[in-house]
Amino acid sequence: MWQTILAHVQRTLRPHPHFRLAIGMSVLLLLAGNLTWAGDLTKADIERRFSHPYQVQDKLADLPAWPITSALEQHAGPVAYVFESIDLAPLPGFEGSPMNFLVSIDRKGNFIGVELLKQREPVFTFRDLGGKGDSLLREFIAQYAGRNIRQPFLISTGPTSNRTGQPRNHDGVAMLDGISKATTSVRIINQSVLDAAGKVARAKLGFAARNETGRAAQVRPDVYDAVSFDDMLKNGMVGHLRISNAQVEHIFAGTEGADVDERARTHPDEAFADLYIAYLNAPTIGRAILGNAQYQAVMKRNFNQHHLWWIASAGRYPIITDDFTPGAPVPRLAMSQGGTFLELRDQDYEPAVASAPPRLNASRLFGVNATSGMDPGRPLTLHLKITRAKGSVMPTLVSREVMLRYAPPASLFAYPPEPTPEWLLAWKARWIDLAVLSCALALLAMVLARPRRVALDASRLRRFRLGFLGFTLVYIGWYAQGQLSVIQLTGAIKTLHAGLSLASYRCDPISLLLIAFTLITFAVWGRGTFCGWLCPFGALQEFVDLLARRLRIPRWRIPLHIARRMEWARYLVLGILVGAALLLPSQAETLNEIEPFKTAFTLGLERTWPYLAYTLAVLAAGAFYYKFFCRFVCPLGAAMSLGGRLRRFDWIPRRKECGQPCQRCTSACKYDAIESNGAVRYDNCFQCLDCVGIYHDRQRCVPIMLFEKKGKRLERKVEHAALR
Incomplete structure (x- = not known):
C-alpha cells in the first residue's frame, strides 16, 4: 500500500530542476534546524524586578519557577511565584512561535502582573495596528493584574474598550477587553497565561487550575x-x-x-x-x-x-x-x-x-x-x-x-456549567460568519461540480464570477479576516518540528474552515478553487485588472517560454521562507512581508509607507501583467500548486480537435494554462471557467461550428494528457 502511495506521489510531483533545488534547500534547512523554545531569564533578571522586602529564591528543580519570599514574613514560605510562560505552556501563535510572558502570581492565586518578554505575532509589531500593535498587546496583558486563576476568563470582542480603566468582573467572571483584528492571537495569549499559571497553582499552591476543573459546585x-x-x-x-x-x-x-x-x-x-x-x-x-x-x-x-x-x-x-x-x-x-x-x-x-x-x-x-x-x-x-x-x-x-x-x-x-474552551468560544462568537461562509462554499462547490450551467452563457458567468469575487474580497478578506497566508504553513511546520500541537489553530475558525475546504478541493479540482475563487488578494487583482482595462492601460506581454521559467520563482520563495522560519525566525518575520496580504487585509492598509508602497507596487504590476504576483511571486500559490497535484480528475473537458488545430481556448486563457496542443496545465489554472463555457457554446467553440456546418458528430476527447 505504501509503495503504491509513494509511487503516485512521485508521478504527480515530477518536479522541475529549479523546483528540486528549492525543495532541496528547504530539506537541508529543516534537517539542520534544532528548534527548541525555553525561557532565558536568570535569577538576576528576576531580582531586578522585585526589590526589598521581597527576596528571589533559586529556581526550583521540579518546576521552572522562582519562589518569592518576603523579609516581613520570614517563616511564611513563598509569598509569590514568578515564571516564564514559554517554559510551562509554549502554545504556538499564529506565526508558529510561542509568545513568552513573565507571569507572577501570589500564594492565593492572584495575578501580580504579566510582562511581555518576546513575541513574533505578525499583527503585533510596533508599526502595525495604526502604529500601536506592541502597545495594544501590553495594554491587554496588563488586565490580568488583580484577577485570580480560579476565575473564568472571557474575552470581550465588543466595540467598547476598558484597557486603561479598572478590571471588569461580571458574576465572578473576569472580563478582558480584546483587540480588534487580533482575536486569534489574543485567545492564544490568554490560554498561554492561564495554562502556565494553572500548572504552578496545581504544583505549589495546592489547588486545581481554573481551566481544568472550572468553577466549583x-x-x-x-x-x-x-x-x-x-x-x-x-x-x-x-x-x-x-x-x-x-x-x-x-x-x-x-x-x-x-x-x-x-x-x-x-x-x-x-x-x-x-x-x-x-x-x-x-x-x-x-x-x-x-x-x-x-x-x-x-x-x-x-x-x-x-x-x-x-x-x-x-x-x-x-x-x-x-x-x-x-x-x-x-x-x-x-x-x-x-x-x-x-x-x-x-x-x-x-x-x-x-x-x-x-x-x-x-x-x-x-x-x-x-x-x-x-x-x-x-x-x-x-x-x-x-x-x-x-x-x-x-x-x-x-x-x-x-x-x-x-x-x-x-x-x-x-453545578455551574463547565468552562467553555477558548477555541469553542471563538467558534460560537463567529457562528454567523461561519454560516455565511459555509453557504458560499456550498454554492461554489455546486457550481464547480456542474460548471456548464453557469459557464455556457458568457455574460452569466461574468456576473456570477465577479459577484463571488466581490464577496471574497469584501466579506472574506476585509470583514471576516479570512485571507490565508504562507505564515500559517510555515508556522505549522515550526510547531510540529518543535513537537507541539496545532490545537491553537482551532482559535481561528474562518481560516480553519477555508483550509479544510481547500484541502478537499485539491483532490477534486486542484489548486484553482482557492486561488481562483477564495483568495481575497487574488480577487483584488482581478478587480485591478478590470479597472486597468477600463482605463486602457497597455498590458505587458512576456514570451511564454520566459514566463514559464519565471513561474518557478514562487517555489524558490516558498523554500526560502520555510527554511528561514526554522533557522532565522527573526529575519523570517521580515521575509514573510513578501506577501502583501497583511497590509491589504489584516491591517486594512493602516501601515507605514514602505509596506503601503510595496502593496501598491504589486497591484500596479497586476494592472500591466495579469495576476503578476500570483503567477511569479506568491509562496502560498506555490504551496497550493503542490497541493493541487493531489487532483484525481481531469475535470475540464477536451476534444481531439482542441489544439489540433483549434487554438480558441488557448488564446482566450489569460493564465496561459492551456498549451498549444490543447492540454490543460492545471498548475496554472485558476478555474475561471471560460474554457468550459467555450467548449459547450455552439456560438464560440470553433470545432462545433465547423462540424455542425459539415454535419458531422463530435466526440469528447478523453485521452488528452493534462499537464500538471
Missing part, C-alpha cells in the same frame, strides 16, 4: 431532607470504609512491617479501622449528624467559609494519636482531589454527634480552606496512613495507606 441551601444515619450510609451522604486485620496484613506483606501485629494474626476478621466521612456544609448532612442547634452554631463559627468535614473512626486504629494537638494537621489523615493534596486541618472542635454509629474512638471536625480550589461536588479521596514498627531499640518504620473515596450526592449541589 455550590451547596444548595434550600435542599434539606430528614434522614437517618443508616440511610446516609446507603445513599452515599456518609462515606464509610471498613478494613480488617487480615486486609492490613495483606498490604504489609513482603515488607519489614509484615507479621509484627500479633492480634492481627490471631483475629484476622476483626475490624482494624472503621472510617467515616461526611460533608457538613450540605444542610441535609450537617443537620442530620450534628442536630439543628449545633449545626447552626458550627456554621456561624465558620466565618472563613471553610469546607467542613466530620471524620470519625472506630476499631483498633483511631484517626488521632495520644499526642495529637488540637487545631493542627493530623499525621494519619490526608485528603486529595484530582491528584492534588489539600490541607486538611483539625478545627479544634469535637462535636456532639446526634446521629452516628456507637463505639467511635475519635470524632472530629476538620476544615479545608475555601481558597484551596477544592470542589465539594466532585469525588475526593481520604487517605489513612498506617505505620508499623519492627524492632524496639531503633525500630524500622514502614508505612502504607488505605483510601476512602467519597462523593456526596449530586442533588445537594448546584
Whole structure:
C-alpha cells in the first residue's frame, strides 16, 4: 500500500530542476534546524524586578519557577511565584512561535502582573495596528493584574474598550477587553497565561487550575431532607470504609512491617479501622449528624467559609494519636482531589454527634480552606496512613495507606456549567460568519461540480464570477479576516518540528474552515478553487485588472517560454521562507512581508509607507501583467500548486480537435494554462471557467461550428494528457 502511495506521489510531483533545488534547500534547512523554545531569564533578571522586602529564591528543580519570599514574613514560605510562560505552556501563535510572558502570581492565586518578554505575532509589531500593535498587546496583558486563576476568563470582542480603566468582573467572571483584528492571537495569549499559571497553582499552591476543573459546585441551601444515619450510609451522604486485620496484613506483606501485629494474626476478621466521612456544609448532612442547634452554631463559627468535614473512626486504629494537638494537621489523615493534596486541618472542635454509629474512638471536625480550589461536588479521596514498627531499640518504620473515596450526592449541589474552551468560544462568537461562509462554499462547490450551467452563457458567468469575487474580497478578506497566508504553513511546520500541537489553530475558525475546504478541493479540482475563487488578494487583482482595462492601460506581454521559467520563482520563495522560519525566525518575520496580504487585509492598509508602497507596487504590476504576483511571486500559490497535484480528475473537458488545430481556448486563457496542443496545465489554472463555457457554446467553440456546418458528430476527447 505504501509503495503504491509513494509511487503516485512521485508521478504527480515530477518536479522541475529549479523546483528540486528549492525543495532541496528547504530539506537541508529543516534537517539542520534544532528548534527548541525555553525561557532565558536568570535569577538576576528576576531580582531586578522585585526589590526589598521581597527576596528571589533559586529556581526550583521540579518546576521552572522562582519562589518569592518576603523579609516581613520570614517563616511564611513563598509569598509569590514568578515564571516564564514559554517554559510551562509554549502554545504556538499564529506565526508558529510561542509568545513568552513573565507571569507572577501570589500564594492565593492572584495575578501580580504579566510582562511581555518576546513575541513574533505578525499583527503585533510596533508599526502595525495604526502604529500601536506592541502597545495594544501590553495594554491587554496588563488586565490580568488583580484577577485570580480560579476565575473564568472571557474575552470581550465588543466595540467598547476598558484597557486603561479598572478590571471588569461580571458574576465572578473576569472580563478582558480584546483587540480588534487580533482575536486569534489574543485567545492564544490568554490560554498561554492561564495554562502556565494553572500548572504552578496545581504544583505549589495546592489547588486545581481554573481551566481544568472550572468553577466549583455550590451547596444548595434550600435542599434539606430528614434522614437517618443508616440511610446516609446507603445513599452515599456518609462515606464509610471498613478494613480488617487480615486486609492490613495483606498490604504489609513482603515488607519489614509484615507479621509484627500479633492480634492481627490471631483475629484476622476483626475490624482494624472503621472510617467515616461526611460533608457538613450540605444542610441535609450537617443537620442530620450534628442536630439543628449545633449545626447552626458550627456554621456561624465558620466565618472563613471553610469546607467542613466530620471524620470519625472506630476499631483498633483511631484517626488521632495520644499526642495529637488540637487545631493542627493530623499525621494519619490526608485528603486529595484530582491528584492534588489539600490541607486538611483539625478545627479544634469535637462535636456532639446526634446521629452516628456507637463505639467511635475519635470524632472530629476538620476544615479545608475555601481558597484551596477544592470542589465539594466532585469525588475526593481520604487517605489513612498506617505505620508499623519492627524492632524496639531503633525500630524500622514502614508505612502504607488505605483510601476512602467519597462523593456526596449530586442533588445537594448546584453545578455551574463547565468552562467553555477558548477555541469553542471563538467558534460560537463567529457562528454567523461561519454560516455565511459555509453557504458560499456550498454554492461554489455546486457550481464547480456542474460548471456548464453557469459557464455556457458568457455574460452569466461574468456576473456570477465577479459577484463571488466581490464577496471574497469584501466579506472574506476585509470583514471576516479570512485571507490565508504562507505564515500559517510555515508556522505549522515550526510547531510540529518543535513537537507541539496545532490545537491553537482551532482559535481561528474562518481560516480553519477555508483550509479544510481547500484541502478537499485539491483532490477534486486542484489548486484553482482557492486561488481562483477564495483568495481575497487574488480577487483584488482581478478587480485591478478590470479597472486597468477600463482605463486602457497597455498590458505587458512576456514570451511564454520566459514566463514559464519565471513561474518557478514562487517555489524558490516558498523554500526560502520555510527554511528561514526554522533557522532565522527573526529575519523570517521580515521575509514573510513578501506577501502583501497583511497590509491589504489584516491591517486594512493602516501601515507605514514602505509596506503601503510595496502593496501598491504589486497591484500596479497586476494592472500591466495579469495576476503578476500570483503567477511569479506568491509562496502560498506555490504551496497550493503542490497541493493541487493531489487532483484525481481531469475535470475540464477536451476534444481531439482542441489544439489540433483549434487554438480558441488557448488564446482566450489569460493564465496561459492551456498549451498549444490543447492540454490543460492545471498548475496554472485558476478555474475561471471560460474554457468550459467555450467548449459547450455552439456560438464560440470553433470545432462545433465547423462540424455542425459539415454535419458531422463530435466526440469528447478523453485521452488528452493534462499537464500538471
